[in-house]
Amino acid sequence: MSRCDERAVLVTGASRGIGAGIARELLRRGRRVAGGYRTAPDPAWAGEPDRVLPVRYDLADDASAAAAVRDVTDAWGRLDGVICNAGCWRGGRLTAMDPGEWWRVVEVNVRGSAALARAALPALAASRQPSIVLVSSVVGLIGHAGDTAYASAKAALVGFARSLAKEVAADGVRVNVLAPGFVDTDMTAAVPVRSRQAIADATLLGRFGTVEEIARAATFLSEDATFCTGTVLTADGGWSL
Template sequence: MNAEEVGTNGRVALVTGASRGIGAGIARQLLDRGLRVAGTYRSGGELVGKLAADAPGRVLPVAFDLAAPDTAEALVEQVAGHWGRLDSLVLNAAVWQGGKLVRADPGDWWRVIEENLRSTAALVRAAIPWLAEGVNPSVVLVGSAVGTVGFPGDTAYASVKAAAVGFARSLAKELAPQGVRVNVLAPGFVETDMTAAIPEGARQKIADATVLGRFGTVEEIARAAVFLAEDATFCTGAVLAADGGWTL
């Protein structure tokens, strides 16, 4: 079944971290395609509310904190219960904290691992029964090029992003019998709040090391995520690099 045959009317996506950056871009593009979108926020509820104003009746803003994975099941039930279905799960929100391992506070280091991985597993687990009943169902994990090639000061974050690949590939095999695809998007450096604090000199070095010579935009990364979620009906367990060639 290709994406046109599947259609989008009435289908429901849950996008985490939809208040800003890449998640907001993904939510907007899914709405443009006619899906209904539940967008999670931690502090930016009013920003998800803006999306809702642009697509009346098709956006459900929902609070979710990665630090509270025990609330994942209630979140999924709230979303799927609201619309009676859940077809697509885009796990985009992430906790980032940098710092060289030698100086890292062990508590902070493990917090990055735990909050990201626990919430991922809990959300997916809660969503599986709904996705199994969905149309063109899929899970997209937003990983990172850093999970493949590493970055100084990012041992915890890069571990999470590398784990996303093993998680997705195993899950792809587990859920294939139910027709649920599972893929990873691995962006390079993108213009968002997450990268805003990178000093100018370092930004230039990263741009120079990127084959396309620049950071990516939210719209470009969102297009790649929506491709995996909606169009890539013969892709599962795939890792799509959207990094301008930074990892080449």
């Protein structure tokens, strides 16, 4: 495959955690990766200038979604996949959480993915194997005490993806959802040791997932699962059973 035939994929939240893992997995597969960052790009990418493109992207800023897509198409002339991974978590029981903060969690998580999908669709429609993956959470499927805002946002992504899948199937664009369980990243670093143990005990596989495991699931949906659209893939070690 020549360089200009290589699939180009935009991954948001690629500066660390699951997004950085997805970017590494795609690079391992020989893809070109545009890595969305909000604060600073992953410095590990400095050595791969022709295969990686850092793009600034903020979930809360619709204009940054359009600019990120433009950066990719200007640089590589194509966009084949989008993985909407960036997300933010704030916990707290409904009655304890400030209503403004509650809505910010819902809005930021849903708004950014919708803006990015909207901006990316014209470019994706020109690809031979276009796809969008939205990273939700198993918490959005089965609920979790202290997570009404985050779970609302993540559940909304499922309805969003299934509706969008119906809108864009005729253009050949697949839209799928990945719902991870608990994964070792900065997002879960603050979980107290006792709660971590309780979560691991409640997980059939007896542990948190790794970034690499979730990255392989995301990549599967993005490029291997060619007969899947509107699907929700749970990757939670059996926690939700």
